[in-house]
Amino acid sequence: MAFSHPTSAYDALSHKPLFREQGFIGGAWISGPETFPVHDPATNNVVANVASFDAAAFGRAIECAQAALQQYKETSEHQRCKFLHRFAGLIRSHASDLATLLTLENGKTLTEAAGEVEYGASFISWFAEEAIRSYGDIIPSQHAGSTNFTIRQPVGVCGIIAPWNFPVAMITRKLGPAFAAGCTVVIKPPSETPLCTMALNVLLQQAIEEFGLPRDIVQVVPTRNREAITELYTNPTVKKISFTGSTPVGKAITRTAADTMKKVSMELGGNAPYIIFNDADVKAAVDGVLACKFRCSGQTCVCANRLLVQAEIHDQFVQSLLERMKTFKVGSGFDPSVTHGPLVNKAAVSKVREHIDDAVSRGAKLLFGGHAPTGLSPRELDCGFFIEPALLTGVTTEMKVARDETFGPLAPIFKFDTVEDAIRIANDTEFGLAAYFFSSDMRTIWHVSRRLEAGMVGVNTGKISAAEAPFGGIKESGVGKEGSKYGLAEYQVIKNITIGGM
Ligand SMILES: NC(=O)c1ccc[n+]([C@@H]2O[C@H](COP(=O)([O-])OP(=O)(O)OC[C@H]3O[C@@H](n4cnc5c(N)ncnc54)[C@H](O)[C@@H]3O)[C@@H](O)[C@H]2O)c1
Numbered sequence: 001m002a003f004s005h006p007t008s009a010y011d012a013l014s015h016k017p018l019f020r021e022q023g024f025i026g027g028a029w030i031s032g033p034e035t036f037p038v039h040d041p042a043t044n045n046v047v048a049n050v051a052s053f054d055a056a057a058f059g060r061a062i063e064c065a066q067a068a069l070q071q072y073k074e075t076s077e078h079q080r081c082k083f084l085h086r087f088a089g090l091i092r093s094h095a096s097d098l099a100t101l102l103t104l105e106n107g108k109t110l111t112e113a114a115g116e117v118e119y120g121a122s123f124i125s126w127f128a129e130e131a132i133r134s135y136g137d138i139i140p141s142q143h144a145g146s147t148n149f150t151i152r153q154p155v156g157v158c159g160i161i162a163p164w165n166f167p168v169a170m171i172t173r174k175l176g177p178a179f180a181a182g183c184t185v186v187i188k189p190p191s192e193t194p195l196c197t198m199a200l201n202v203l204l205q206q207a208i209e210e211f212g213l214p215r216d217i218v219q220v221v222p223t224r225n226r227e228a229i230t231e232l233y234t235n236p237t238v239k240k241i242s243f244t245g246s247t248p249v250g251k252a253i254t255r256t257a258a259d260t261m262k263k264v265s266m267e268l269g270g271n272a273p274y275i276i277f278n279d280a281d282v283k284a285a286v287d288g289v290l291a292c293k294f295r296c297s298g299q300t301c302v303c304a305n306r307l308l309v310q311a312e313i314h315d316q317f318v319q320s321l322l323e324r325m326k327t328f329k330v331g332s333g334f335d336p337s338v339t340h341g342p343l344v345n346k347a348a349v350s351k352v353r354e355h356i357d358d359a360v361s362r363g364a365k366l367l368f369g370g371h372a373p374t375g376l377s378p379r380e381l382d383c384g385f386f387i388e389p390a391l392l393t394g395v396t397t398e399m400k401v402a403r404d405e406t407f408g409p410l411a412p413i414f415k416f417d418t419v420e421d422a423i424r425i426a427n428d429t430e431f432g433l434a435a436y437f438f439s440s441d442m443r444t445i446w447h448v449s450r451r452l453e454a455g456m457v458g459v460n461t462g463k464i465s466a467a468e469a470p471f472g473g474i475k476e477s478g479v480g481k482e483g484s485k486y487g488l489a490e491y492q493v494i495k496n497i498t499i500g501g502m
């Protein structure tokens with residue numbers, strides 16, 4: 001199928017102002033002391049060179065966000081609601097360009113990218129409406145003549161750090177509640193995929209201007225310098241850090257942020273079990289794997305990492321999944337016939353290979369994939385970060401893939417016998433982000449849902465993410481909830497006011 005794969009981010013856009021390589025500090029787009037390249041993972045071409053800032057720039061950005069907070073926190077909830085709806089509208093009206101940028105810097109297919117842009121906009125729309133539902137309480141007092149009232153106030157300046165796998169949605173899932181609550185923000189965009197953050201800020205600035213709000217309510221500070229980011233979670237003016245990324249980095253930030261008692265939200269790594277019981281609808285279970293295991297080529301925190309299949313249904317499930325995987329096509333995300341794009345970098349491809357090799361060396365069978373895909377041009381094979389989605393059977397709990405998040409397109413199948421075996425294997429991990437299972441028995445559904453140690457459970461579905469559903473893990477997968485009616489409170493503090501003498 002004929003398609004064109006852009007070679008520069010600027011050329012790819014129909015609305016050119018969305019292309020920005022600078023940071024946004026103190027209400028203006030500014031260049032940094034250095035730049036870093038942004039690579040297209042399908043070709044390894046450099047598609048932009050983005051400003052890289054130092055710790056002093058983070059310090060300035062934090063001061064500016066603090067100054068803007070004084071005005072922004074006094075806006076009414078209804079004004080914030082209208083402003084956020086306008087921002088969501090602008091995202092939707094530029095969805096095609098945003099999806100193009102997303103595919104170019106992340107690699108996922110244009111169809112997936114368009115889905116992510118709408119998913120990202122849905123958080124802004126959702127929190128526009130949550131802004132005006134920020135209710136308090138009236139609590140009877142035990143002291144005669146007194147009554148307690150609670151109000152919710154913005155926590156203050158928030159630091160936002162997000163990963164490359166969802167460069168639009170992971171930013172909007174944090175921006176929406178922060179602005180709805182009346183906070184101002186300093187964003188450190190993901191270094192592999194910073195262009196979507198800049199484009200979002202172009203649209204945000206348009207909404208800000210139309211509503212007469214301070215430009216400084218948002219600061220965007222890209223950097224390749226890890227030391228510089230430390231300023232964001234050590235500076236006492238920052239009252240909250242919202243981080244999405246790996247568990248080791250999340251733990252390190254939480255430790256340091258504790259010195260100034262910042263509020264934290266940590267959306268970290270996972271090792272999701274995906275259980276198929278004997279009484280499952282096999283077609284639905286395979287559909288679920290396609291939606292969940294292979295989303296963003298397996299680079300999603302809620303991706304199934306371990307497929308546990310009960311003995312009686314095992315062979316039928318494996319055969320059905322294999323047939324569906326044979327229809328996959330790997331290549332450029334701009335090719336409409338492609339189902340799966342490249343991985344983010346070479347290290348990601350190596351990790352998938354490492355998990356396959358380890359499993360095979362311990363007795364697992366590689367039934368499909370795991371190699372460089374056929375049908376790509378020599379240049380794509382040479383430069384792009386491609387791997388065929390892989391299917392392993394005979395996987396056991398001693399293998400690396402049982403403990404370690406692959407974060408790639410590898411479906412490892414473990415066979416089990418009883419419901420209790422499945423629950424034990426599923427929970428045998430320090431992670432607790434998502435878990436999935438398929439069964440048609442109501443008692444199993446209730447029993448297993450309650451016993452799985454995960455913040456989110458999908459029953460008879462592989463799709464659990466949505467603006468209205470509380471998103472977040474337990475155990476070492478993090479703390480806090482994003483989206484949903486609970487997400488706003490993460491950016492607020494509750495103040496109790498006792499009025500006496502009444
Ligand atoms: N739970 C969730 O909602 C969720 C969502 C997406 C990704 N993830 C997890 O993220 C991981 C993959 O993303 P990644 O490889 O980009 O993670 P990462 O932790 O390396 O990076 C995440 C972000 O933190 C920044 N960062 C890296 N080191 C830092 C440091 N020392 N100090 C401050 N910031 C630092 C990065 O530049 C990036 O912006 C996976 O484990 C995945 O499960 C979790």
Ligand SMILES: O=CCCC(=O)O
Nearest residue numbers: 165166300301302465
């Ligand atoms: O990668 C993690 C976030 C993806 C999602 O919101 O479903």
